[in-house]
Amino acid sequence: MFTMGTDFKYQYAESWFRQMDKLIHYVNKDGRVNALYSTPSIYTDAKFSTNEPWPLKTNDFFPYADNPNAYWTGYFTSRPALKRYVRMMSGYYLAARQLEFFIGKSKSGSTTDSLGDALALAQHHDAVTGTEKQHVANDYAKRLSIGYKKAEELVSTSLGCLSESGSNSRCSSPTTKFGQCPLLNITYCPPSEMNLSQGKSLVVLVYNSLGWKREDVLRIPVMSDSIVVHDSEGKEIESQLLPIANVSLNLRDRHVKVYLGTSPAASPKFWVAFPASVPPLGFSTYFISSGKRSASISSTSTLNSQGNESRNLQVGQGRLKLHYDAAGSLSQYSDSKTQVEANFEQKYKYYIGQDGSGDDPQASGAYIFRPKDVVPIKTDGQVPPTILRGPILDEVHQQINPWIYQITRVYKGKDYVETEFIVGPIPVDDENGKELSTEIITSMATNKTFYTDSSGRDFIKRVRDYRSEWKIEVNQPVAGNYYPINLGIYVEDGSKELSILVDRSVGGSSIKDGQIELMLHRSMMMVVVLRKH
Template structure:
């Protein structure tokens, strides 16, 4: 009763305020003090002004009357039900044609406390070497450096080591790609299993022998088939320090295209396996093959308790600069760290490659002579035409001195008298003969060096941690601590070039279909982990663990490992052979199907009102999946919900993010007679639209039903869908086809009304309560954005461009981007068909071109979902030859030569467009977002898949959408990129006004997304899953909303995962 009174009073108060406001406005028109008192003799012009004002007021009165009647209805419903009902806030069309959604009384945004931003406002971290400064400083020229082509001549004084001998650690390794030229399984069968089998035997022959291994995906597969004796031998080798597991990830992850969710997950998968099976935790990181290095990786390794790390593929000009300043070893610190809590000791390898010719010293002609796999008679030789010689008593002195000269020269590039010399290459040590060739010959060299004190050297085999420990000891500091006068560095190492102007920036986009699929599966994996953990906890609490399919855990493990495998630096990068790509895709699809099953099973249990009615049948699922994929390379087909007049269909919606979500959801139905009810029987407004089979052809059997929902964080909500002939709440979209002369006629026979007109050059608009978008009448593409809270319209022009590749010599391929100059505008002879759809919940413009189709949609909802523009660009360039399609956004934002791209969805990195660098060098990875800004606005492009991005002119952002290349680029793949798919690239475009406060937070080295931007990215990357309940002969038991959180989490909080870990006890059972 008390609530009813309060609500009535509140409604009455709002009514009074509205009426009083109108009275004041009328009063102001009648008694304007600025008006000259002419005793009633009004000039005609003033009378017409007055008439206009009265008409405007009448319009205002009408709109206010509508609003007041809606408020009244809401008040009535509130008093009747005593609850906030979604149907009490129905959309209605105002006099100016735009749809209005009455405010529902709940705040959209939470207040941000000043201390929440202290992290960003604090002074920047102090670094001796800031990579942005290094890029500004270097000329990036390429003079001939002599034997070290990309470097310089190294000299030394022979008695430099008289007081402190040179300590040399030769570290044997074998780089095993989990898929590249062969599939993961083929590599394992042909090579990897033999490497590990030989390792067990050969390391045991001599306790001085050492070896390192990094890829747990391979190691775990080998372990499963290894007998108990081999397993014990491995444990003994690890315990004795002969074998070290480095990094310990499932793979040696790519660092450009991967999202930090997957980087962490593959690291956990590897580390969990090591802990369970070997009882060890890795200490040192080893990344010799990723094509450029991200600052996120050192942060994650440090958080995983590693103390040191090694990197290799860095631009040759940077390597040369670091070598000349002896900065190849440094403490790598996060740009935003004001202390030293994120520091990790990092070793950068100085030369061209991680193979033997480029690891003993500056002269590959000499180093190659110490790769004993290349002894005459073998299958590989030295390109420098001087073969290795087996070490015998007659030549050991000459061989040892020749090698020591290289060791000494290399050591001059570092600050300590401890030297690291890796000894290995791809899939090395697969034959017992090679183990003998390398270990026996090197041991003879070490024995000679160590027995001649006048050489002042102590040489031995070592692991990576042996080397790092010796460096710390030589500098008198604890493990992982900063040695005195070693530099602190912050920044990252993109883009990478290994020679000339060969920038590895093509792989930021290569095979975008799979980059997109990867992120879909990551989102499903996270959702499945969360629901499984919650369902198992609930089942245990209810004493029903025996009836819940706990065995779904095996599906989670399979998916974790498929996703982890795909983070490999030849998988997500798009740089493997076509049959290997199919193998990855097949594994990913199998996992996606499994994850959908986990989600369905968990959701089924959690929405049951009475858990006693819960029954699990393996062959008879309770829910359907939201969509299906026919093959690993096909786009998803959304599930059709077939409505029947006989009774309702139930729909379960899963919100995988940790924030309450007010948004629109679209499902496919088989009828235009749709009614949607909430769990408590409230009717929701529905926008009914056509499903289009082509640019201008709609389906007669399938329709889109869109409705607005409010979903609990990490929760499941239940809705009822009816085939109902009379539903005043179901409103049809207003559809207009803009055609260019052809077929601009009245259309008959369409199940939903469609108007068509001849296109004209005039700009046309769509709008919501938050945004108004302008579109070109000619191209049908976006021209401008105006936020309702901003007086300024901002030019945001969408353009499509095409890059070719160089006409001769080196051409673009899977790795390299080598364009034939600036991009040219995309042109097609026929003008596009443009479809404009408007309605109460969303409006969209779809432009159909030959090689792409772009959908730009805005949602008419209050809050986060209504502030950004939803963009889907369907790309199909399968009929092109050596072409790359780019989407360019041209604005009047004065961004100069600065733009910002994310590193792994984890942090933002400022970038500069350098004219001194070739065009391709100015592209960077964009795993989740990029933005440009000036003092008034920031424009952020959020992405649901990793792609290459740049800003080649002030006010521009440019994204490479897909690349089709007919040739190999000489980096070992031996293929071009000809297996393109029809790909849906998804984005959100967010325009924000900048306030004085957030300008302060940006510095030359750091920048941060807004809270709105963070949540926009989350809703793009974690879509709502719509799971229809399958019709049952026995009827559907009562279902209810599942809301796991007692209270709402702060909006600056993100739950990365809720990952169940199998206990040792369960595993042994």
């Protein structure tokens, strides 16, 4: 097999094929070898037909480097917002395709084609990887947004048709109109930000595109603290109100103004959280209205630096609990069902990226991760954590530093912890590029071993500073042990296992035994060196 074409060298197809035609002609004229235009499937069939044994490779080639200081492990995290956008739109596309099939594809109405095209473009190796220039990243995001808007119309129509009794599969103009909230990540959802005091109700339709039943907790921004939630049969559902953090409202105000060109008239005050159960490939309907008996309002407390509330704060209403020490740092995890109790810390740090000004001009950049130094982010003297408690979930809000805010959620009926973080803008006034990571630290003896997923499928065993097929000398002990995390990463010691799942592709590793770290964000600086000759 001879592959044809490469980056920036395949722009003139006529010239390429003319030269390839000549090569094939003269090779075949010689007669010893038969050359032809081929495809991967034709090549594979030809190899298979030789009936020869071939070695089976079950691992991969990560981490890749093309010189001792150039490990291509930075792009695992580059442009994390675009990575998340692509993943969200991929899931939305799947649901929209299903709904498009349910009601029948229209030749004149909205379709999912535009979103499918945008997602296909986003699979380019300089798109979702984050290695493109800013104006190109903007173009990918714009195409995704255009595709989403067209698919949004289809989804609204389809759900309206499916929810109206007696509607047939060819319904095209339902009377029910559903609004959607693509900007929930910045706490913006106009359909839910309505005054319910005049007897109005907010109808929430939840669609499940998966082939199995889902039970989860929904969170929707609302204006009132007098809220009651009912299911489709009129049964009241337990719900909980959580005050929206100021940092979220500030983010909302800034970005909604950019998105709409104007600031919203009023801001929601609470998230209403309630459990939802949705059948496979189906939907459930819930009703939010103003009621005499309001949803439970989360109790709020603050753990001060002296730990007056408790010397060992416990968070969690169910079997799983997190324990915080007097300084407000996570110290222990416990699960009453599995009888697991373990020391457990979470910290933030950033790597200072090489700027290319030294003897080796290789810098940290969109592709390359080359740290020069690591700086731990201390939480001493920061704002004490705020704890919200309620019947459905507990939340711990922490302002880690001026540009990192974290919310940790422990659900009563779930056996996992959920972490949401707001990062940025990363300060670069000191002219140092920063690559932000969070790390989970345990006392587990993991013997240099950890596991990462292979493109969201099987998990592959990784051993620090080791490759099973060749002897390696790792010149970059951090960057040389980073791997792509598309689904998750875990470590184990024979009796316990620590697993982390991610909501977008990032880079990660276990740099020390018992530790897992994930790179969350990157902000690089570039030095231009001018030399006089």
